[in-house]
Amino acid sequence: MRLRALRVIADVKVALGTFTLEQAADFLQRNVPMDAESARTEAVEMGELPGQKISYQAGKLQIVQMMEEARLKQGEQFSVRKFHDYVWLNGNVPIALQRWEYLGMDDEVSKLGELK
Numbered sequence: 001m002r003l004r005a006l007r008v009i010a011d012v013k014v015a016l017g018t019f020t021l022e023q024a025a026d027f028l029q030r031n032v033p034m035d036a037e038s039a040r041t042e043a044v045e046m047g048e049l050p051g052q053k054i055s056y057q058a059g060k061l062q063i064v065q066m067m068e069e070a071r072l073k074q075g076e077q078f079s080v081r082k083f084h085d086y087v088w089l090n091g092n093v094p095i096a097l098q099r100w101e102y103l104g105m106d107d108e109v110s111k112l113g114e115l116k
Contacts, residue, residue: 003032004057007042011053014046021047062095063087066103073103 010027013019019027024043029036046053066087071078083102090098096108 003034004053004060006031007046007053008057010043011046011051014043015050059095066095066099069099069103069105 006028010019010024013027014021014024021040021043024046025036025039028034028042029039032039034042067080067083070083086102087098090101096111100106100109
């Protein structure tokens, strides 16, 4: 979790230009901690795919939230295996749409319509 959180900080700073790749690598090496080669690889990925690390973390949080909502809504009928299989089967579908189909919860989809 520490690595993922620190990746978000470095990812945003690289994207904004407040960190060079070298500064991002140094930041990760000192704070995660990780070896210099791994830190450099992470920093280069941030330069090549800006926002990927933060979107990965945001997606994880959405999936965890959806799983908790499923546990509450389905009660004794909830199955981690069925939930896992559903998310993997629909992995390229936005979580808001998965929630709507899987749980009948369209609040996130409604928010998307309001953005127009």
